[in-house]
Amino acid sequence: xxxxxxxxxxxxxxxxxxxxxxxxxxxxxxxxxxxxxxxxxxxxxxxxxxxxxxxxxxxxxxxxxxxxxxxxxxxxxxxxxxxxxxxxxxxxxxxxxxxxxxxxxxxxxxxxxxxxxxxxxxxxxxxxxxxxxxxxxxxxxxxxxxxxxxxxxxxxxxxxxxxxxxxxxxxxxxxxxxxxxxxxxxxxxxxxxxxxxxxxxxxxxxxxxxxxxxxxxxxxxxxxxxxxxxxxxxxxxxxxxxxxxxxxxxxxxxxxxxxxxxxxxxxxxxxxxxxxxxxxxxxxxxxxxxxxxxxxxxxxxxxxxxxxxxxxxxxxxxxxxxxxxxxxxxxxxxxxxxxxxxxxxxxxxxxxxxxxxxxxxxxxxxxxxxxxxxxxxxxxxxxxxxxxxxxxxxxxxxxxxxxxxxxxxxxxxxxxxxxxxx
Numbered sequence: 001x002x003x004x005x006x007x008x009x010x011x012x013x014x015x016x017x018x019x020x021x022x023x024x025x026x027x028x029x030x031x032x033x034x035x036x037x038x039x040x041x042x043x044x045x046x047x048x049x050x051x052x053x054x055x056x057x058x059x060x061x062x063x064x065x066x067x068x069x070x071x072x073x074x075x076x077x078x079x080x081x082x083x084x085x086x087x088x089x090x091x092x093x094x095x096x097x098x099x100x101x102x103x104x105x106x107x108x109x110x111x112x113x114x115x116x117x118x119x120x121x122x123x124x125x126x127x128x129x130x131x132x133x134x135x136x137x138x139x140x141x142x143x144x145x146x147x148x149x150x151x152x153x154x155x156x157x158x159x160x161x162x163x164x165x166x167x168x169x170x171x172x173x174x175x176x177x178x179x180x181x182x183x184x185x186x187x188x189x190x191x192x193x194x195x196x197x198x199x200x201x202x203x204x205x206x207x208x209x210x211x212x213x214x215x216x217x218x219x220x221x222x223x224x225x226x227x228x229x230x231x232x233x234x235x236x237x238x239x240x241x242x243x244x245x246x247x248x249x250x251x252x253x254x255x256x257x258x259x260x261x262x263x264x265x266x267x268x269x270x271x272x273x274x275x276x277x278x279x280x281x282x283x284x285x286x287x288x289x290x291x292x293x294x295x296x297x298x299x300x301x302x303x304x305x306x307x308x309x310x311x312x313x314x315x316x317x318x319x320x321x322x323x324x325x326x327x328x329x330x331x332x333x334x335x336x337x338x339x340x341x342x343x344x345x346x347x348x349x350x351x352x353x354x355x356x357x358x359x360x361x362x363x364x365x366x367x368x369x370x371x372x373x374x375x376x377x378x379x380x381x382x383x384x385x386x387x388x389x390x391x392x393x394x395x396x397x398x399x400x401x402x403x404x405x406x407x408x409x410x411x412x413x414x415x416x417x418x419x420x421x422x
Contacts, residue, residue, distance in 0.1 A: 313373025
């Protein structure tokens with residue numbers, strides 16, 4: 001809009017002044033609509049009967065009061081519009097953040113409609129989708145007394161592990177089985193640690209009868225294989241420290257939950273390794289091992305936090321010594337290590353011979369941690385939070401250093417976020 005003049009302002013020349021170029025519109029706000037308050041009032045003044053002095057006090061008035069109020073109203077309108085824009089942008093950002101926060105990487109590659117989940121954040125997947133991913137359940141990679149373990153690949157390339165119950169008839173699936181199955185899913189969904197084989201979904205169908213859980217897949221085998229199988233790649237000193245710290249941080253978080261999440265079995269065979277040799281604690285079995293008369297749960301014992309701390313001490317000794325926990329022709333690892341703890345064996349004989357050189361002070365401190373974890377008196381064993389703090393002080397490996405650096409799930413999540421943005 002061209003600038004307005006006060007009413008009665010006299011022109012100083014015959015030639016009109018060239019209008020100044022209009023400012024370019026702002027990309028963030030629309031130009032205000034025309035208002036009657038912004039238009040200067042038309043004032044009719046009578047012609048003077050006598051010559052007027054050269055200085056007219058009315059002409060010299062700087063701004064008409066009505067004009068001043070108009071600019072004040074314009075300022076209020078502009079400020080209000082800016083505030084509305086800010087509030088709208090903030091609301092849009094909040095909605096976007098909330099929407100992205102609910103994105104789950106495991107949805108990538110699933111063609112079917114997600115069913116209603118009985119556990120918040122864990123989607124229900126169709127059996128047909130899992131059949132396609134696992135090549136009609138022919139890609140078997142393991143089994144337990146109650147479950148079969150399959151490897152699958154989603155259409156996006158994300159690898160998954162599917163654990164399916166061996167029970168194939170609804171008549172053999174008791175209410176106790178269903179209760180434990182749901183409790184297992186509920187507890188696993190709360191872990192969410194980067195050093196844990198996290199639960200991605202579940203499958204529950206009646207025809208054909210199916211009860212299955214879907215987990216992340218760690219492609220580099222188990223810790224047991226890399227420590228005790230000759231064909232597996234040997235782990236150097238820093239890799240062993242990083243693995244031991246990843247396990248400690250994961251167990252620390254699992255024990256802090258209310259109630260604590262305790263895996264049914266815990267050993268070097270249940271710890272998997274990622275592409276970059278980060279530890280992934282797993283709990284792939286269906287049952288937590290509560291005692292009952294049901295045939296599925298007979299003979300199972302429930303581990304407690306003190307037992308997990310003891311098992312961590314055994315795994316730490318495996319990592320340091322390279323010896324299996326229960327050799328066929330020698331003492332069990334715990335008894336054999338006690339020879340060192342009693343001062344009857346040098347450190348060099350205790351440590352894994354293929355490690356070569358290693359920092360003796362660090363190794364001795366780690367052995368002390370293992371010794372406290374396997375104390376025969378469970379009440380004297382430290383808590384996992386204390387173990388993790390001691391290990392961090394010894395190794396100087398923080399949580400970020402122990403977590404996987406490359407994860408296919410990260411790429412899947414990035415793929416979903418990119419699709420949402422477009």
